[in-house]
Amino acid sequence: MIRLFHVYKSFGSKNPALIDISLTVPKGEFVFVTGPSGAGKTTLLKIIFCAEKPTSGHALVDGRNLMRIKDGELSSLRRRIGVVFQDFKLLPLRTVFENVALSLEVMGVPSSIIRKKVHQTLRYLGLADKEGYYPPQLSGGEQQRIAIARAIVNNPLILLADEPTGNLDYDLTMETMALLKEIHARGTTVIVATHSQELLKGTKRRIIALHKGRMV
Amino acid sequence: MKITFFRYFVRQAMRNMAENRLVHLIGLGTMVIAFLMFDAFILIFVNLNSWTQEQGRSLTMSIYLKGEPERAVIESIKKELLQYPVSITDFISKEDALKSLRKQLGEKAGLLDGLGENPLPASLEIVLSRDVSGDSLPYELKTTLERINGVDEVQYSQEWVEKFQAIMGAVRIIGLVFGGLLFLAALFIITNTVKLTIYSRKDEIEILKLVGATNRFVKIPFLVEGSIQGFLGGSVALIVLFLVYVAIMTKVDLSIGFASLDIIFLSPQFILLLLLMSSIIGFIGSTVSLGRFFRI
Numbered sequence: 235m236i237r238l239f240h241v242y243k244s245f246g247s248k249n250p251a252l253i254d255i256s257l258t259v260p261k262g263e264f265v266f267v268t269g270p271s272g273a274g275k276t277t278l279l280k281i282i283f284c285a286e287k288p289t290s291g292h293a294l295v296d297g298r299n300l301m302r303i304k305d306g307e308l309s310s311l312r313r314r315i316g317v318v319f320q321d322f323k324l325l326p327l328r329t330v331f332e333n334v335a336l337s338l339e340v341m342g343v344p345s346s347i348i349r350k351k352v353h354q355t356l357r358y359l360g361l362a363d364k365e366g367y368y369p370p371q372l373s374g375g376e377q378q379r380i381a382i383a384r385a386i387v388n389n390p391l392i393l394l395a396d397e398p399t400g401n402l403d404y405d406l407t408m409e410t411m412a413l414l415k416e417i418h419a420r421g422t423t424v425i426v427a428t429h430s431q432e433l434l435k436g437t438k439r440r441i442i443a444l445h446k447g448r449m450v
Numbered sequence: 451m452k453i454t455f456f457r458y459f460v461r462q463a464m465r466n467m468a469e470n471r472l473v474h475l476i477g478l479g480t481m482v483i484a485f486l487m488f489d490a491f492i493l494i495f496v497n498l499n500s501w502t503q504e505q506g507r508s509l510t511m512s513i514y515l516k517g518e519p520e521r522a523v524i525e526s527i528k529k530e531l532l533q534y535p536v537s538i539t540d541f542i543s544k545e546d547a548l549k550s551l552r553k554q555l556g557e558k559a560g561l562l563d564g565l566g567e568n569p570l571p572a573s574l575e576i577v578l579s580r581d582v583s584g585d586s587l588p589y590e591l592k593t594t595l596e597r598i599n600g601v602d603e604v605q606y607s608q609e610w611v612e613k614f615q616a617i618m619g620a621v622r623i624i625g626l627v628f629g630g631l632l633f634l635a636a637l638f639i640i641t642n643t644v645k646l647t648i649y650s651r652k653d654e655i656e657i658l659k660l661v662g663a664t665n666r667f668v669k670i671p672f673l674v675e676g677s678i679q680g681f682l683g684g685s686v687a688l689i690v691l692f693l694v695y696v697a698i699m700t701k702v703d704l705s706i707g708f709a710s711l712d713i714i715f716l717s718p719q720f721i722l723l724l725l726l727m728s729s730i731i732g733f734i735g736s737t738v739s740l741g742r743f744f745r746i
């Protein structure tokens with residue numbers, strides 16, 4: 235599903251954010267990417283959903299070479315990757331419903347189906363009564379679940395979550411992790427980036443550890 | 451294009467305009483002024499143009515005759531004229547000419563009493579019945595008629611029509627330059643209005659791209675927005691122009707001594723053309739600003 239070969243990424247003259255990363259994530263796996271702040275976790279996820287291009291090396295996602303991808307392919311690839319951003323990236327002037335519907339609107343899904351799918355997803359995440367609210371009216375945990383709803387509403391093949399428990403308390407963290415596992419159980423490949431060692435305690439999942447841009 | 455996409459694009463464009471009301475209103479205001487000047491110029495130009503053509507079409511000639519004209523002279527002139535697209539409108543005898551001069555002089559008509567002999571020539575007035583603007587026909591006719599015995603001189607109004615047409619040529623060039631500038635102004639206004647809405651939607655564009663929108667999907671609402679704005683600007687300008695036109699035609703007396711000036715409003719075809727043009731300017735304007743944005 236995801237293959238990286240000797241990927242380097244540098245921003246200007248600073249130390250590279252990623253150094254010689256090679257890895258394979260097969261379809262249906264659940265993987266953690268971990269490491270201290272600044273290790274390159276976010277950059278790695280960005281490479282996978284093509285928000286950044288590797289400076290050198292090769293990246294294949296769902297059979298596509300990310301080094302030379304065109305606008306049309308890029309958008310169709312991104313429709314198969316759901317992303318939960320560290321800062322959520324919700325639109326404050328759009329309702330919860332509209333925020334979640336975006337993922338389907340860009341695909342040209344008819345509005346009756348959009349309505350059905352968004353309702354269904356919001357109900358699944360326990361946000362059914364919040365669909366008319368605007369994100370700033372909601373708590374951090376709720377906003378985060380909206381971000382997850384938007385990422386999964388179109389049944390992506392891959393779900394990327396960047397620090398999904400970053401500013402949640404213990405209970406919400408556990409709830410969110412349970413949710414991600416459930417999504418994984420439905421067949422989605424899930425990659426979670428986190429700096430929290432606590433989250434990894436006792437997990438039997440695969441862990442990709444980064445330190446200063448290198449895999450360790 | 452799928453109907454759902456279409457609905458999304460229009461809705462999005464409307465939303466852009468609603469959420470950036472002030473920017474759009476200011477943009478619209480300035481654009482209306484630009485279009486209004488343009489439309490007013492077109493209106494004046496079209497009227498002047500048709501007026502000159504009218505003059506060219508109904509060219510009148512005066513054939514001045516020597517002395518007291520004999521029937522034979524008039525007959526030979528008539529015979530000559532048969533070959534030309536003209537009609538005789540009037541015969542003015544020496545007497546008639548004097549009478550009308552007296553009338554024109556009014557109180558000062560006494561001046562004429564001192565003249566022993568009537569110095570005014572008799573004349574034939576003719577009208578050319580086809581458009582002779584830019585044609586050598588009047589000149590030919592003049593030389594032919596002047597060769598006839600008994601004809602003194604032939605005068606016609608072609609000279610000033612030609613001069614007027616030269617002026618119209620200059621007006622056309624000025625109009626082209628002026629219109630071009632107004633066109634650029636309107637383009638500039640739309641480019642900036644749409645640019646402001648694009649910037650106000652920067653986050654949204656980024657997110658749309660991240661959830662899998664194509665560039666086209668992101669761009670089209672802005673193109674719709676620009677076109678609607680151009681169309682609105684064009685419509686409002688035409689409405690204002692029409693109201694001003696009606697006010698002028700009803701309130702102001704345009705008869706300037708000799709003839710009443712009839713101003714005709716732009717034809718429906720012209721109106722459609724202007725509306726189309728303003729929408730196209732809107733479209734081009736937003737294309738320009740999108741080009742700039744997507745290059746950054």
Ligand SMILES: Nc1ncnc2c1ncn2[C@@H]1O[C@H](COP(=O)(O)OP(=O)(O)O)[C@@H](O)[C@H]1O
Pocket residue numbers: 245250251269270271272273274275276277278
């Ligand atoms: N857009 C960027 N421009 C410049 N430097 C960046 C950019 N994104 C990330 N970096 C740098 O790359 C390194 C890795 O960042 P990041 O991937 O965000 O780490 P993490 O998510 O593990 O905290 C950091 O040193 C960061 O400053």
Ligand SMILES: [Mg+2]
Pocket residue numbers: 275276277320396
């Ligand atoms: Mg990060």
